[in-house]
Amino acid sequence: MARTAGSHSDITGPKVREAALKLFAAGGYAAVSMRAIAAEVGVQAGALYNYTPDKQTLLFDLMERHMTELLAAVQDDTAQAADVRLKAFVAFHIRFHHARPDAVFIAYMELRNLTPENFAHIEGLRRSYEDGLEQILRDGVASGVFNVSDTKIATLAIIAMLTGVNTWFRSGGRLSLDQITAQYSEMVHRAVT
Amino acid sequence: MARTAGSHSDITGPKVREAALKLFAAGGYAAVSMRAIAAEVGVQAGALYNYTPDKQTLLFDLMERHMTELLAAVQDDTAQAADVRLKAFVAFHIRFHHARPDAVFIAYMELRNLTPENFAHIEGLRRSYEDGLEQILRDGVASGVFNVSDTKIATLAIIAMLTGVNTWFRSGGRLSLDQITAQYSEMVHRAVT
DNA sequence: TTACTTTTTGGACATACGTTCAGATATTCA
DNA sequence: TGAATATCTGAACGTATGTCCAAAAAGTAA
Numbered sequence: 001m002a003r004t005a006g007s008h009s010d011i012t013g014p015k016v017r018e019a020a021l022k023l024f025a026a027g028g029y030a031a032v033s034m035r036a037i038a039a040e041v042g043v044q045a046g047a048l049y050n051y052t053p054d055k056q057t058l059l060f061d062l063m064e065r066h067m068t069e070l071l072a073a074v075q076d077d078t079a080q081a082a083d084v085r086l087k088a089f090v091a092f093h094i095r096f097h098h099a100r101p102d103a104v105f106i107a108y109m110e111l112r113n114l115t116p117e118n119f120a121h122i123e124g125l126r127r128s129y130e131d132g133l134e135q136i137l138r139d140g141v142a143s144g145v146f147n148v149s150d151t152k153i154a155t156l157a158i159i160a161m162l163t164g165v166n167t168w169f170r171s172g173g174r175l176s177l178d179q180i181t182a183q184y185s186e187m188v189h190r191a192v193t
Numbered sequence: 194m195a196r197t198a199g200s201h202s203d204i205t206g207p208k209v210r211e212a213a214l215k216l217f218a219a220g221g222y223a224a225v226s227m228r229a230i231a232a233e234v235g236v237q238a239g240a241l242y243n244y245t246p247d248k249q250t251l252l253f254d255l256m257e258r259h260m261t262e263l264l265a266a267v268q269d270d271t272a273q274a275a276d277v278r279l280k281a282f283v284a285f286h287i288r289f290h291h292a293r294p295d296a297v298f299i300a301y302m303e304l305r306n307l308t309p310e311n312f313a314h315i316e317g318l319r320r321s322y323e324d325g326l327e328q329i330l331r332d333g334v335a336s337g338v339f340n341v342s343d344t345k346i347a348t349l350a351i352i353a354m355l356t357g358v359n360t361w362f363r364s365g366g367r368l369s370l371d372q373i374t375a376q377y378s379e380m381v382h383r384a385v386t
Numbered sequence: 387t388t389a390c391t392t393t394t395t396g397g398a399c400a401t402a403c404g405t406t407c408a409g410a411t412a413t414t415c416a
Numbered sequence: 417t418g419a420a421t422a423t424c425t426g427a428a429c430g431t432a433t434g435t436c437c438a439a440a441a442a443g444t445a446a
């Protein structure tokens with residue numbers, strides 16, 4: 001159990017992931033070299049291989065951690081009415097994604113740089129998240145509070161719309177995140193009612 | 194004027210752009226080599242430099258052509274009612290983007306690989322397109338047919354939602370493009386009314 | 387301090403990159 | 417046909433890449 005001697009990996013390990021997250025988001029996976037990541041950490045390139053077997057796995061780890069965190073954080077109180085649950089989902093999605101723009105960016109942009117197996121795994125996690133929203137819509141349709149002809153399409157449309165906030169919103173602008181959230185919540189609610 | 198002797202560039206030029214479009218979309222700008230593009234064309238790498246001064250300009254050309262085509266194709270009959278114009282916009286956007294998935298993908302994903310000047314130019318074109326939609330929303334608000342608290346946000350939300358179709362829709366699936374368009378049209382209409 | 391383990395260095399490896407250019411080839415004009 | 421032009425080849429350039437590894441350094445336990 002646990003490291004005993006010469007122990008620095010608790011410090012360097014997270015640093016490596018932070019550096020990779022930042023640089024991949026800024027320049028793209030293919031354009032960022034292992035040497036650049038190492039320089040950001042303050043270490044030589046060879047040392048990175050104590051923390052990842054290769055560059056591909058480093059990318060995959062970042063994505064998987066992000067999706068796992070997302071799934072762990074999302075909540076849905078099925079005892080509530082569907083429109084209340086939908087509103088909570090919208091607020092959660094916007095807030096969660098706004099808090100980690102780099103990870104979100106990578107999770108959407110670097111999918112094509114994953115090996116087929118890694119891609120399938122991440123896609124499965126993403127599907128789980130989408131299913132959570134779709135269930136809310138389905139329940140709302142069943143209880144008569146929502147009216148959408150295809151819940152799968154509505155799910156994808158809503159998620160695309162919400163995630164789009166990340167492409168332009170920055171704190172300190174004309175509107176606060178709460179104001180943005182309120183307007184999106186209103187639009188989403190109308191779109192499915 | 195015009196080419197007279199030894200003239201093959203009318204053939205090779207378009208081929209180079211087609212190959213670059215396809216490969217950039219599939220693998221990403223940074224991950225695609227000039228040699229790979231040349232191989233797709235059926236030529237040696239050096240020959241590409243008859244058609245572009247460098248790789249960066251090749252990317253920029255693809256984006257600029259795409260945005261210029263988009264702006265040339267979009268129409269807006271301001272004599273019509275705002276809700277009719279919005280419906281036409283939705284249908285146009287979905288159809289136009291569905292017809293050229295590679296160009297759309299590149300125009301969204303490779304922005305960070307443009308030089309600052311090239312980026313500013315493309316952003317200006319994109320802004321023009323967004324302004325077209327926002328004008329429809331503004332006119333609708335003025336005439337009382339729409340109700341949105343911030344037309345800029347609504348514009349971005351709608352475009353994100355519509356462009357999202359490209360990430361999952363493929364012809365031949367469960368639903369036709371017309372069916373998709375109808376449902377999005379309905380959702381968008383509700384969201385702003 | 388000594389013995390031991392973990393972590394990092396620094397250099398090497400084979401390979402790939404964007405770009406250039408002199409010379410070869412293909413096409414057109416007269 | 418021969419002369420002129422447009423296009424392409426093939427090799428070279430300097431540099432950068434992901435990954436590996438023996439040796440050095442840094443940390444911990446006794």
